[in-house]
Amino acid sequence: xxxxxxxxxxxxxxxxxxxxxxxxxxxxxxxxxxxxxxxxxxxxxxxxxxxxxxxxxxxxxxxxxxxxxxxxxxxxxxxxxxxxxxxxxxxxxxxxxxxxxxxxxxxxxxxxxxxxxxxxxxxxxxxxxxxxxxxxxxxxxxxxxxxxxxxxxxxxxxxxxxxxxxxxxxxxxxxxxxxxxxxxxxxxxxxxxxxxxxxxxxxxxxxxxxxxxxxxxxxxxxxxxxxxxxxxxxxxxxxxxxxxxxxxxxxxxxxxxxxxxxxxxxxxxxxxxxxxxxxxxxxxxxxxxxxxxxxxxxxxxxxxxxxxxxxxxxxxxxxxxxxxxxxxxxxxxxxxxxxxxxxxxxxxxxxxxxxxxxxxxxxxxxxxxxxxxxxxxxxxxxxxxxxxxxxxxxxxxxxxxxxxxxxxxxxxxxxxxxxxxxxxxxxxxxxxxxxxxxxxxxxxxxxxxxxxxxxxxxxxxxxxxxxxxxxxxxxxxxxxxxxxxxxxxxxxxxxx
Amino acid sequence: xxxxxxxxxxxxxxxxxxxxxxxxxxxxxxxxxxxxxxxxxxxxxxxxxxxxxxxxxxxxxxxxxxxxxxxxxxxxxxxxxxxxxxxxxxxxxxxxxxxxxxxxxxxxxxxxxxxxxxxxxxxxxxxxxxxxxxxxxxxxxxxxxxxxxxxxxxxxxxxxxxxxxxxxxxxxxxxxxxxxxxxxxxxxxxxxxxxxxxxxxxxxxxxxxxxxxxxxxxxxxxxxxxxxxxxxxxxxxxxxxxxxxxxxxxxxxxxxxxxxxxxxxxxxxxxxxxxxxxxxxxxxxxxxxxxxxxxxxxxxxxxxxxxxxxxxxxxxxxxxxxxxxxxxxxxxxxxxxxxxxxxxxxxxxxxxxxxxxxxxxxxxxxxxxxxxxxxxxxxxxxxxxxxxxxxxxxxxxxxxxxxxxxxxxxxxxxxxxxxxxxxxxxxxxxxxxxxxxxxxxxxxxxxxxxxxxxxxxxxxxxxxxxxxxxxxxxxxxxxxxxxxxxxxxxx
Numbered sequence: 012x013x014x015x016x017x018x019x020x021x022x023x024x025x026x027x028x029x030x031x032x033x034x035x036x037x038x039x040x041x042x043x044x045x046x047x048x049x050x051x052x053x054x055x056x057x058x059x060x061x062x063x064x065x066x067x068x069x070x071x072x073x074x075x076x077x078x079x080x081x082x083x084x085x086x087x088x089x090x091x092x093x094x095x096x097x098x099x100x101x102x103x104x105x106x107x108x109x110x111x112x113x114x115x116x117x118x119x120x121x122x123x124x125x126x127x128x129x130x131x132x133x134x135x136x137x138x139x140x141x142x143x144x145x146x147x148x149x150x151x152x153x154x155x156x157x158x159x160x161x162x163x164x165x166x167x168x169x170x171x172x173x174x175x176x177x178x179x180x181x182x183x184x185x186x187x188x189x190x191x192x193x194x195x196x197x198x199x200x201x202x203x204x205x206x207x208x209x210x211x212x213x214x215x216x217x218x219x220x221x222x223x224x225x226x227x228x229x230x231x232x233x234x235x236x237x238x239x240x241x242x243x244x245x246x247x248x249x250x251x252x253x254x255x256x257x258x259x260x261x262x263x264x265x266x267x268x269x270x271x272x273x274x275x276x277x278x279x280x281x282x283x284x285x286x287x288x289x290x291x292x293x294x295x296x297x298x299x300x301x302x303x304x305x306x307x308x309x310x311x312x313x314x315x316x317x318x319x320x321x322x323x324x325x326x327x328x329x330x331x332x333x334x335x336x337x338x339x340x341x342x343x344x345x346x347x348x349x350x351x352x353x354x355x356x357x358x359x360x361x362x363x364x365x366x367x368x369x370x371x372x373x374x375x376x377x378x379x380x381x382x383x384x385x386x387x388x389x390x391x392x393x394x395x396x397x398x399x400x401x402x403x404x405x406x407x408x409x410x411x412x413x414x415x416x417x418x419x420x421x422x423x424x425x426x427x428x429x430x431x432x433x434x435x436x437x438x439x440x441x442x443x444x445x446x447x448x449x450x451x452x453x454x455x456x457x458x459x460x461x462x463x464x465x466x467x468x469x470x471x472x473x474x475x476x477x478x479x480x481x482x483x484x485x486x487x488x489x490x491x492x493x494x495x496x497x498x499x500x501x502x503x504x505x506x507x
Numbered sequence: 508x509x510x511x512x513x514x515x516x517x518x519x520x521x522x523x524x525x526x527x528x529x530x531x532x533x534x535x536x537x538x539x540x541x542x543x544x545x546x547x548x549x550x551x552x553x554x555x556x557x558x559x560x561x562x563x564x565x566x567x568x569x570x571x572x573x574x575x576x577x578x579x580x581x582x583x584x585x586x587x588x589x590x591x592x593x594x595x596x597x598x599x600x601x602x603x604x605x606x607x608x609x610x611x612x613x614x615x616x617x618x619x620x621x622x623x624x625x626x627x628x629x630x631x632x633x634x635x636x637x638x639x640x641x642x643x644x645x646x647x648x649x650x651x652x653x654x655x656x657x658x659x660x661x662x663x664x665x666x667x668x669x670x671x672x673x674x675x676x677x678x679x680x681x682x683x684x685x686x687x688x689x690x691x692x693x694x695x696x697x698x699x700x701x702x703x704x705x706x707x708x709x710x711x712x713x714x715x716x717x718x719x720x721x722x723x724x725x726x727x728x729x730x731x732x733x734x735x736x737x738x739x740x741x742x743x744x745x746x747x748x749x750x751x752x753x754x755x756x757x758x759x760x761x762x763x764x765x766x767x768x769x770x771x772x773x774x775x776x777x778x779x780x781x782x783x784x785x786x787x788x789x790x791x792x793x794x795x796x797x798x799x800x801x802x803x804x805x806x807x808x809x810x811x812x813x814x815x816x817x818x819x820x821x822x823x824x825x826x827x828x829x830x831x832x833x834x835x836x837x838x839x840x841x842x843x844x845x846x847x848x849x850x851x852x853x854x855x856x857x858x859x860x861x862x863x864x865x866x867x868x869x870x871x872x873x874x875x876x877x878x879x880x881x882x883x884x885x886x887x888x889x890x891x892x893x894x895x896x897x898x899x900x901x902x903x904x905x906x907x908x909x910x911x912x913x914x915x916x917x918x919x920x921x922x923x924x925x926x927x928x929x930x931x932x933x934x935x936x937x938x939x940x941x942x943x944x945x946x947x948x949x950x951x952x953x954x955x956x957x958x959x960x961x962x963x964x965x966x967x968x969x970x971x972x973x974x975x976x977x978x979x980x981x982x983x984x985x986x987x988x989x990x991x992x993x994x995x996x997x998x
Contacts, residue, residue, distance in 0.1 A: 016523065091962035098556035098965075115965070120558030206849075262855065265694065333558055413964055423947035427857035453549050454561075 041072045042337045044344070046329075047093055047103035050079040053299075053362045057158075060352050061344060073340045078103045097121035097332060104335040105344055108155060110146060110325045110403055111411035117149050118410075123331040126153040128342055134349035139366050140324070145402045145489055147328035150460075155328035156345045159363030161294040162396040163216065163323040165315075166301075169308040171286040175199040180290070182312045182391070186223070186249070189315035193259040196289055201258075211259040213279045213291045214266070216314070217422060219323055220246050222401065223316035227490040228414065228443075231471050231481075232464040233406035236443035238418070239436050247425050247432035254426055262426065280304065295392045298361040298385065311391040313399060319494065324400025326366075361385070364396055371396075402489045408447040408461055417442045475500070545971040546570055552965035570972035580973065582948055583956040586861065590952060591930035593865040595821040597872035598922055602915070604873050605881035608670050625655035650702065670882075673874035685940035688867045692853035700850035707848040718841030725840065729833030736827060737763050737792060740819075744796035751812035759816045760793040762823050770831030815912075854942050860949045864937055877922045884918035885911070924985050931981050953977055 048054050058075045065072060080092065093112070096102050098119045108116055116122050129135040134156045136144050147155045165180070172179050177196045180188070193211040200209035218228060226242040229235065253259040283291045284304035291297065292314065301307060314322050329348060331341040347353055354365040358376035365371055371393040377386040405411045421439040424430040430438070451461045467485050474481050480502045486492040495501045547565055554561040574580050629652060660668050676684065691697050714721050744751060744759045751759060767788040771781035853863035892910050901909070934952030938944050944951035944959075951959075953973065961970030 013519070091958075094552070094965070095962060098552050098558070100557040115553070118553040119556050119965070121556075262852070265852070265855065410964060416959075416963075420945075420947050423857075423945060427947050429857060429947065453551065453564075454554060 041074045042340055043074045043076060044105060044335075044337050044340055045078045045103035046075050046105040046107070046344075047078045048105075048107040048329075050077045053356075053360045056356060056360070057353065060356050061347050064347050064350060064352050065343065070343060073337075073343070075105075075344070094119065097334075100334050102332040102334060104332050104337055104341050106330050106332055107158065107327055108147070108330045109327045111405075111415060113146060113154065113328065113330075114149065114405055114407065115410050115412060116330070117154050121333050122154045123333050123335070123338070123341075124152050124154060125156075125331060125342070125345060126151075129153050129156065129345070132342065132346045134345050138349055139326070140364075140368055140396060140400075142324050142396070142400050142489065142493075143326040143402050145405065146326045147330070150407070155330035156348045157326040157366040158329045158348055159296070159357065160326045160366055160396065161296065161324070161363045162392055162400045163219075163292060163294050164311040164313065164392060164395055165212070166283065166291045166293060166297055167310040167312055168283055168286065168289060169310055171289045172196075174286060177289075179310065180312050180315075183320055184312065184315045186220075186315050186317050190253075190257075190259075193253070194257060197257065197259055200289075207258050209287050209289075210261050210265075211289050213261065213283070213288045213293075215250065215253070215260060216292065216323055217246055217250065217418070218404070219314050219321060220249070220317070222321045222490050222494075223314070223319050225317075225319055225494060227488055227494075228404045228418070229406050229488055230468060231486050231488055231491045232468040233404070233487050234408065234461060234464045234468055235447070236409075236414075236440045238443070239440035243436045243439075244432045247422065247435055250422060251425055251432065255428075295364065295389075296362050298382075298388075302382065309388055311388045311395075313395060319497065320399045321401050321490070321493070322395055322399050323403070324396055325402055327363075361389075364393060368397075401493050404488050404490055406447065408451055408457060409443060410446075413446050414443055417446075542971040542974060545968050546975045547972075548968045550966075550968035550971070552961075552967055555967075566968070570969045571976065573969065574973055574976060579948070579951075580953075580956060583951045583953050586948075586950065587931060587934060587952045587954075589861055590865055590868070590934055590950075591927070592821075593869050593872075594923070594926045594930055595818055597869050598877065598919065598926060599818070599822075600869060600873035601875065601877035601922070602881050602919075604673050604878045605885055606911075608673065608878075608882060609885050621659055625659045628652075628655040650698075673878060675874065676871040677875050681936050682940050684867075684871065685937060689854065689941050692863055694850060694852045694855070697853075699853070703850040707850060711844040711847045714841050714844035718844075722838045722841055724837075726834040726837035729830040729837070733766070733827055733830040733834070736823065736830075737788065740823065741792045741795035744792070751816060755812040755816045756796055757793065758813060758820070760789055760796055762820050763788040763792060763827060765824055766827035766831045769828055770834055773832065773835035855946055857946050857949050860942055860946060864934070864941065864950055867941075868937065872926075877926070880918050880922060881915065884915045888914050920988070924988050927984055927988060928981050931977060931984070 046054075046058075054077060058077070061075065062072065093102065093106060094115060097106065097116060098121055102121055106116070106122070108122070113122075126135075136148050136153050136156075139157050140160055143157060143160055147153060147157065167179060169179060175196060177192065177199060180192055184192075196211045197209070201207050221227070221238075221243055224242040224245065226237065226240050226246075228238060230237050250260075254262055279288065279291050279293070280297065280300040281304070282288045284301065284307060301309065313320055329345060331338065331345065335341050348366060351370075354367050354370040355373070355375045357363060357365045358370050358373055359379045361379065361382075365376060370376055371389075376393075377389050379385070403411065406414070417439055421430065421435040425432055425435045451458050464487070471481050471485055480500050481495065483492060483496070483501045486495055486501070492501075547567060547570070549564045549566050549569075553559070555563055657668075657672065691699050694700050740759060740762055744756050764785040768781040768785040771784040772778070776784070851859045851863075853859050888911065892914075893906060896906050896910060932954055934950070935954040935958060938950040938952060938955050939958075942950045944955050954977075957970045957973050957977070960966050960973065
């Protein structure tokens, strides 16, 4: 028995040594960086182009490996794997950070503050779209650089509209126009006696709808949730009517079913191409999924609005892990994201708008090889990003993933008929404000910031009550900033 | 023997045990102690991690107090218990499966009828496919073919194939099973709904064709069946041979209460009337059940037979409630049938999501280790007892209730305790993979709640407090079950 034990011990020791010797970094001279991102063709091409760029710059080679385990599909929920690994010192060297994750990851301290190096290396936030800064800049400090800048629009399948003899929606349209056109479409596409299988739109993004009515999730200083507002009640009632009564949109269960038919959002594209969705509400990256579906006649129009045209605008940024053993190489990668080769790659791929706005005017973006007919749609996306795109409202006092979960649950309860819209709006607000109160109470640093913001909020309220404009610097919520500017409620800004 | 030998032997033994002890300490003991300490602190992964070293504050019972005031906690607590309602059915299913799988020796006699039945099923499925075309009839064809194949193969190979088939879910990886069931539950393309759709269409057509017959017939049939079940329950409780003591009899008499109250409410009566109907129904059963003295043996203990009554109630109450729904819905069914019946949205509908998960768990539980334990228990029952019962002219039912069931009581106790523990701790993987806890939190269990609080919002202190509350709950319920059940199991 003792011999068996000793033999087993020896074998395990030899195996461990062999494992250590075969680990990345032991085989070659180039440092190996792990990039926590999705493993798709664009990312693989990005790595290849980065290698070429390093060679052009005369820099030593770097090997980048993708770590795609546990990646979320839409970036709307906090991803525990990246969080737990990062907070416990085991994170990837480069981390893709999506909309709702930035605040969470930054709060743990696992992201490197790149403000100074960005200024030195030319990838500071001034080089990209001002509207998406809040997705990678927190309290004036930069924590990454955009890899893909996405704006969401309504994709229209012209063939589907033609099939049922329904006119195409205008480029800018109202809620009433949406309802009228939607009802006509549904009546034509789902004759009486048949099962309801054709929908007008795949989904609505409630914050965009609320914003179009002049309402944000938070107040100007992001210190309080403001969803206990008649405009939110109106939005919830509209969602109920469109989903449950008029069936313009699929219900939650139908969405689940459609998602179960294929992986991720793929089902939406298949159904859109086959005419079961007349319109889908997605980003530019939808083109990558729609191109293989055949020769579709596509159009892109703005999301319908209740008076204030707007749409989602945000970015997935690449951040450097604070515990990386290769900070220099990681820094080079961020520099590469602001370079021409990478921006041309993104422009060609149609994964998103290029991080540097100037590249949205190039032919590589507007007419990529083999897709010369996409210029009109591409221009529509670039214009939407420039004119009506607004980043998400994210309070430093509550995690966006918590806000998202609470809001989603309330909407689902309304759609399931378990809560009235008024009650749902009240509960959502109470829950989010309770989360804010809890976090502020437990974090002294946050409490100080909260007190400062409350003082500013009181001044804003006083000025608004008196009908006076407020300084733009007081408006921390991106929606309020855009809304106040559009209505002339901001003090004249002195441009440097 | 030298003085140093025991020490040497002890050291050798410890050397062998050391890897296991170290592993236990590193991955179980230390995290356990740490999580207990964390439950009384404000430990938040955002502020207390390898990069941030803010001081961890002792908050006393604040996390526990917050937990008891948290509506989400109570909702998920309720969800956990709702999903555990399937436990008695899972145990009963395992027992039935084990009983069926021990029935051997009739293989030769069954081959002929099984082949005939299988052939008929195949031909019928083929005809349905031929006449109806794809895709719904194809599902029926698939089911028919599968059923026929299993039947024939099972009869030809004896119990071995059935035992393997029943145990199969236990071999299958969890997530793979969840993905499979997600496909099965798909409201549009899932085989379950594809099979249900023509049935529901047929029912709707039948209702439209003869609305008055249904409006009157269904309530009459359901009402009649319900009364029969209540009468059977009263008669059973009244029987001179019953093993139920006074407390168990009273519990058995309460069975019709909830279904009668629900039926009265659904028929539009006020809560007071519904309560009155329930009391009246229970009173009638109790009056009838007031039985004569026991014919044989000493007087029964007050709580004797309570477990049996509880188990029966778990079957009878849902059944009676369904029948009450039939009575109440009868009149409105023809109106509902005008627009047709849609098959359920299993995972997406708030009302169906939990039952859908329960059904899946039931499928997995029937053929699980519980069945193996029952098979082992059944094989340990002396054959002489059955032979003696046969000589006394006992019926199969009497053989079961007076020999099999009492002798399997220790196994049932073990299974119920394990089921209770698994039920309270479980549901996370299933909900995470199939519903993400939705819709509207309908399938978020306590373990999922702990995951959200710990790893999505980073509040490890609060998550630990909930985890320790869950531990106490599991401990107390298991202890009660063990102490109470063990006494009866060993009687």
